C-alpha cells in the first residue's frame with residue numbers, strides 16, 4: 001500500500017465514523033487532522049480500512065500556530081507508526097514569507113527520521129517568487145515532503161504532494177505530484193493567513209459546500225444551479241437537491257464527483273494539457 005497517485009480526502013479526527021464512507025473507492029485514502037489524528041487512524045485500521053491513512057497535526061494553522069523553527073516531536077512520529085499510518089507526517093510549524101530558517105529547520109530534523117514525510121506549510125510567496133529556491137532546497141535534502149499552501153494569489157501547480165487543498169490538489173496531481181489531499185470542509189481546504197477576518201461568522205467551515213464539476217468549484221448548497229450530477233450518490237438528479245441533504249450526503253457527492261475527475265486525470269495521456277483544457281472550459 002502506498003500513496004502513489006492517490007487523491008486523499010482530508011477530514012477532522014472527529015469525522016472518524018463518516019470518513020470511511022468518503023474514501024472507500026479505489027485511488028482514495030484519508031488524512032485525519034488535529035491532535036487526535038493518530039487515534040482516528042488507529043480506529044479506522046481496527047475496523048478494517050485498508051486504504052492509505054495519514055495524520056496531520058496541523059500545528060501550522062490557527063491563531064496559536066507555531067513557527068517552523070519549533071522542534072518537531074519524535075513521539076508524534078512514533079504514535080503514527082504505532083497507529084498504522086501509511087507514512088508519518090511531521091508536526092511542523094508555519095514557514096512564513098522568506099523564512100528560510102524555518103524551512104531548513106524542518107527539513108534538517110526530518111532527514112534523520114527515515115520514511116517520514118516533512119510537512120511544509122508555506123506562505124504563498126514560496127510557490128510564486130520563491131518557487132525555485134523551495135524546489136531546490138527540497139531536492140537537496142532528499143526528504144519526502146507535503147506542502148500546505150497558505151491562501152494567496154493563484155500559482156502554477158507545483159509537482160509536490162499537497163495537504164489541506166481544494167481543487168488545486170487535482171492540479172498538483174496533473175503536474176506530477178505523488179499524491180494530494182482535498183479537504184472535506186472549507187476550513188480544511190485552506191490555510192488562512194493569520195490574523196484573518198472570520199468571513200460569514202459561525203458558518204465558516206460549518207457551511208455545506210457541494211463540488212460542481214462543470215465549474216471546478218465548491219459552491220454553498222444554497223447557491224447551487226440547474227445542473228445535474230451523474231455520480232453514484234446523485235444518480236443524475238439535480239445538484240440543487242443537496243440544499244436539503246445531510247452534510248454526509250453532500251460530502252459523499254463531493255468525494256465521488258472528485259473521484260470521477262481523478263479517474264479521468266489518471267487515464268489521460270497528457271495530464272498537464274488535460275488539466276489546462278479542463279480549467280479553460282470551467
Ligand SMILES: [Zn+2]
Nearest residue numbers: 229231234253
Ligand atoms: Zn453527485
